[in-house]
Amino acid sequence: MKSTRFDRIPAALQKHIHQRLGTWFDQHKRPMLWRNTHDPYAVWLSEVMLQQTQVATVTPYYARFLQQFPDIHALAAAPLDEILKIWAGLGYYRRAKSMHQAAQIIASTYHGIFPSTYDNMLKLPGIGRYTAGAIASIAFHETVPVLDGNVMRVLARLLLIRDNIATSQTQKRLWQIAEALVPQTNPGDFNQAMMELGATVCTPKHPRCESCPLKSFCMARQRNMQNQLPVKQRKAPTPHIEMAAVVINSPQGQLLAQRKAGGLWEHLWEFPAFELSRRNAAAASQQLFNLTGLNIKLKRLTESVTHQLTHRHLEYTIFVGTSKSKRNPLLTTALALHYESIRWISDMSDVPKSRLTEKISALSINRQQIPAAKPPAAK
Numbered sequence: 001m002k003s004t005r006f007d008r009i010p011a012a013l014q015k016h017i018h019q020r021l022g023t024w025f026d027q028h029k030r031p032m033l034w035r036n037t038h039d040p041y042a043v044w045l046s047e048v049m050l051q052q053t054q055v056a057t058v059t060p061y062y063a064r065f066l067q068q069f070p071d072i073h074a075l076a077a078a079p080l081d082e083i084l085k086i087w088a089g090l091g092y093y094r095r096a097k098s099m100h101q102a103a104q105i106i107a108s109t110y111h112g113i114f115p116s117t118y119d120n121m122l123k124l125p126g127i128g129r130y131t132a133g134a135i136a137s138i139a140f141h142e143t144v145p146v147l148d149g150n151v152m153r154v155l156a157r158l159l160l161i162r163d164n165i166a167t168s169q170t171q172k173r174l175w176q177i178a179e180a181l182v183p184q185t186n187p188g189d190f191n192q193a194m195m196e197l198g199a200t201v202c203t204p205k206h207p208r209c210e211s212c213p214l215k216s217f218c219m220a221r222q223r224n225m226q227n228q229l230p231v232k233q234r235k236a237p238t239p240h241i242e243m244a245a246v247v248i249n250s251p252q253g254q255l256l257a258q259r260k261a262g263g264l265w266e267h268l269w270e271f272p273a274f275e276l277s278r279r280n281a282a283a284a285s286q287q288l289f290n291l292t293g294l295n296i297k298l299k300r301l302t303e304s305v306t307h308q309l310t311h312r313h314l315e316y317t318i319f320v321g322t323s324k325s326k327r328n329p330l331l332t333t334a335l336a337l338h339y340e341s342i343r344w345i346s347d348m349s350d351v352p353k354s355r356l357t358e359k360i361s362a363l364s365i366n367r368q369q370i371p372a373a374k375p376p377a378a379k
């Protein structure tokens with residue numbers, strides 16, 4: 001489809017958009033804990049937690065996090081494990097690690113005072129263009145835009161942008177439009193209003209155009225094309241990967257492994273897991289022996305757990321076993337590709353872990369098992 005170029009929005013029209021959207025936002029914004037503050041630390045926390053995560057999920061995490069780490073100094077001084085424990089279940093754990101690193105930089109470089117400019121925020125780990133724009137406009141009233149999925153959708157429909165919004169070229173164009181549109185007065189409210197409109201009215205499916213404050217300016221609505229925009233590239237099918245998660249109890253505790261830095265679930269503890277194409281207890285026992293040197297008879301649970309990542313669909317078959325030996329597991333080279341440590345842990349609540357691990361733990365208790373396989377012959 002050809003694009004309709006309408007990137008220079010006339011000043012008079014911009015003014016109408018600001019007025020209509022501002023009035024609508026005052027009347028219709030959803031109450032949220034972080035809307036009562038201009039504290040950059042709290043705004044930062046809310047924006048980071050809201051990335052890829054629903055408002056309802058974030059709300060209790062936000063409150064607990066602020067209670068435990070009320071300011072930059074508290075966050076900077078906390079051990080990463082404590083932060084990950086509060087974050088556990090929220091997913092995308094690298095966000096928490098980056099916040100910790102950024103808090104330490106702010107504590108040491110800026111005496112614990114959040115940098116007040118968009119440009120300085122961008123120098124901090126984990127703060128990109130969107131997050132810096134949100135904090136700078138909401139907490140410091142700097143005239144900078146935000147562009148998330150909601151704003152992209154509103155702009156694409158409002159201005160009848162028919163290009164694929166997933167391309168860097170269109171993204172660049174949308175940033176330029178957002179930058180030109182953000183007002184000097186109350187830029188933070190305007191940015192929040194655009195996001196709120198996309199989240200509650202200009203929704204991906206069945207936008208409620210009749211209730212939209214921008215309906216009289218909307219080019220997609222005029223052409224009845226709102227359901228065809230924005231154009232997004234069709235995604236390649238997500239690969240499905242079969243995994244085995246091994247839950248082993250022993251007198252020393254449960255066998256847990258800590259994920260390596262730089263990858264998925266970094267620094268979190270989990271039941272050792274590995275790819276396994278055969279859902280077979282003998283194959284799982286053999287692989288466990290190969291990876292850890294532990295020779296343990298495993299049983300397969302009938303129920304499995306699925307976990308959807310951005311680019312992969314993981315399905316975990318759960319195997320359970322008991323070890324009476326006091327032998328410690330080995331961190332073999334193959335295991336060390338994903339884990340930095342593996343050991344018996346007497347109390348799982350002592351370590352940070354993902355919601356997936358908690359789910360596997362719950363399933364491993366009192367669930368139906370498929371008969372045991374023989375342990376592999378020791379090498």
Ligand code: SF4
Pocket residue numbers: 154157158201202203207208209210212213214215216218219220221226
């Ligand atoms: S009129 Fe409809 S399509 Fe246009 S911005 Fe409003 S909700 Fe979105």
